[in-house]
Amino acid sequence: MPKPCAFVKPCHLVKPVSATRISGRYLTHQRSLPTLPVPPLQQTCERYLAALEPIVNAEELQRTKVLVDEFQKPGGEGERLQRALEKRAENTENWLSDWWVQVAYLDYRLPVVVHSSPGLVLPKMNFSDKHGQIQFAAKLIAGVLDFKTMIDNETLPVEYMGPKPLCMNQYYQVLSSCRIPGLNRDSIVNHARSASPPKHITVVHNCQFFVLDVYNSDGTPLTVDQLCGQLEHICNSSKQTNLEPVGILTTLDRDSWGRTYQNFIKDKTNQASVSAIQRSIFTVCLDGAMPTVTEDMYRSCAAVQMLHGGGSQWNSGNRWFDKTLQFIIGEDGTCGANYEHAPAEGPPIVALIDHVVEYTRRLELEQTSALKSSTVPQKLHFNISPEIKSDIEGAKHAMNKLAQDLEIRVVVFKHFGKNVPKTYKMSPDAFIQVALQLAFYRMYQHSCSTYESASLRIFRLGRTDTIRSASSASAEFVKAFDDVTKQNTEKVELLENAVKAHRWYTNMAISGQAIDRHLLGLKMLALQEHSPVPPIFTDKSYSKALHYILSTSQVPSKTDCVMCFGPVVPNGYGVCYNPMEDHINFAVSSFSACNETNAASFAQTVMEALLDMRTLLEQTPKAKL
Incomplete structure (x- = not known):
């Protein structure tokens, strides 16, 4: 399953919040956006074959050429499916978006934890006790509500990619929403635009869930001081630590959780409690301190907490992983978030968090404690039958196994950031992607299928397409780089070609002309017709x-943060990075069960590749021009 986020520079939203609703602004903006195009069939077929060249052998490529020729011949199956897809595009807002959410997320049956939901690691905050944790949590909640005001009032600043406005729909999907487990397919509910939008958040502490109303009776948000009082009440009411961690059920594979869920909500108390969590605006998880680790391992251990909670003995039960947006705040200053991926990509989540972090920094905690909220947080209760208790034990075992299997390494590459590639007039993202190709080749002596997310948000309801970073140009470069018979000038030329090829594919992808979603659309039509799937697929x-x-x-x-996620295949790597001006934050993951992969080794090899590429440029006169 493809991974998070998208190649788009965020628009930072720390701006004065308008108290005046601009009704209809969102809809007007959305209607002004172009619809996602259907690329020409022949173009996609040609580009598909080109994308295969560095990752399949000659015999496989020759066989595929025959199948592609058959697929696209005049009057053939490809032309028929292409016409049907063009017709679908004429009659829908976005021919891809519903299919994409279904195939990539709702039909996906592995656990959302690790396999789908990304985590986000923030810099360590300046507190180390329960009091500081509560103060920061209160500020964070206030910051999210401040952001929510922009959404509710339709005053959210429109983001741009260059001169082109972007679809803002994902921002309207992340609050008051939740994934619901099903027996074969999940669903998503969003209560933000319901007749009575929710006024509460969920707070989890010691695996116990509370409803916290965050608006006063006059509709104003609770102050930071009021929120502190409410959070103190929650922590004082949940000191017991031996209760059943019902939240860990959300770490199960989706079919198992779907079956357990149907049984679980037959009980009216459970149904009411689960409904309150699902309807809440977002969730705040108040964790205990992390295990003590060395400074260089701190971010990696923080990533573990954000991604899956560390297993049942730590914080995996102190979550509700179906919830679209969970903010995680540890007692020791470890902070971040986890989000369920179906409603949104990474950039809108990061833009929201950028706003919240800036808000917490400039917000002085009110000194008065005279203001009290008129409500008291309500603890959610659950009735645990012997069957559900058995399911909880099963979830603990499976989560612990997954936690032990995932290796994640967060590293800060301190030698340079975006500044060096820009000095040589190279795209920083393309430069980093070529370094990933070089690192992989050095470890495995071949190129591999590589996915990088490309944003389709210049189109209405746009999500992502694939930038295929392994190109013929990158393959030529990585093969030549360590070849002592090659001159540096030739290596620099090959590097420039690889960077240009990546940039070209990126531009093609963000303009709706990449191959992967087009091929998926053609395949989906064939499946819907219940006709034989063309041999190309x-x-x-x-x-x-x-x-x-x-x-x-x-x-x-x-914010100086990094997102992280698990590999999408058993023998793969998950790599997320945040390029800052003078350094780069990397999160690399792999599965320990696979003897071929090692996250720490790959992260180290990437660092070396970046340094070697810079040295090559510095030592080659042509590159300095």
């Missing part, structure tokens, strides 16, 4: 193309 090359050993995302942020 059952071909070994197609399977290899979709087996993303490198699943990557650039998620830029103003």
Whole structure:
């Protein structure tokens, strides 16, 4: 399953919040956006074959060429499906978006934890006790509500990619929403625009859930001081630590959780409590302190907490992973977030968090404690039958196994950031992607299918397409780089070609002309017709193309943070990075069960590749021009 986020520079939203609603602004903006195009069939077929060249052998490529020729011949199956897809595009707001959410997320049956939901690690905050944790949590909640005001009033600043406005729909999907487990397919509910939008958040402490109303009776948000009082009440009411961690059920594979869920909500108390969590605006998880680790391992351990909570003995039960947006605040200053991926990509989440972090920094805690909220947080209760208790034990076991299997390494590359590639007039993202290709080649002596997210948000309801970072140009460069018979000038030329090829594919992808979603659309139509799937989609090359050993995302942020996610295949790596001006934050993950992969080794090899590429440029006169 493809991974988070999208290649788009965020618009930072720390601006004065308008108290005046601009009714209809969102809809007007959305209607002004172009619709997602359907690329020409022949173009996609040609580009598909080109994308296969560095990742399949000659025999496989030749066999695929025959299948592609058959697929696109005049009057053939490809032309028929292409016409049907063009017709769908004429009659829908976005021919892809519903299919994409269904196929990539709601039909996906592995656990959302690690396999789908990204985590986000913030810099360590300046507190180390329960009092500081509560103060920061109160400020954070106030910051999210401040952001929510912009959404509610339709005053959210429109983001741009260059001169082009972006679809803002994802911002309207992340609050007051939740994933609901199903038996074969999940669903998403969003209560933000319901007749009575929710006025509460969920707070989790010691695996106990509370409803916290965050608005006063006059409709104003609770002050930071009021929120502090409410959070203190929650912490004082949940000191017991031996209760059943019902939240860990959300870490199960989706079919198991779907079956348990149906049984669980037969009880009216459970149904009411689960409904309160699902309807809440967002969730705040108040964690205990992390295990003590060395400074260089701190961010990696923080990533573990954000991604899955560390297992049942730590904080995996102190979550509700179906919730779209969970803010995680540890007692020791470890902070971040986890989000369920179906409603949104990474950049809108990061933009929201950038706003919240800036808000907490400039907000002075009110000194008066005279203001009290008129409500008291309500603890949610659950009735645990012997069958549900058994399911909880099963979830603990499965979560602990997954936590032990995932290796994640967060590193800060301190030698340079965006500044060096820009000095040589190279795209920083393309430069980093080529470094990932070089690192992989150095470890495995071949190129692999590589996924990088590209934003389709210049189109209405746009999500992502794939930037295929492994190109013929990158393959030529990585093969030549350590070849002592090659001159540096030739290596620099090959590097420039690889960077340009990546930039070209990126531009093609963000303009709706990449191959992967187009091929998916053609396949989906064939499946909907219950007709035989064309051989191009059952071909070994197609399977290899979709087996993303490198699943990557650039998620830029103003805050010095990094997003993280698990690999999408058992023998793969998940790589997320945030390029700052003078350093780069990387999060690299792999599965320990696979003997071929090692997150720490790959992270180290990436660092070396970046340094070696800079040295090559510095030592080659042509590159300095």
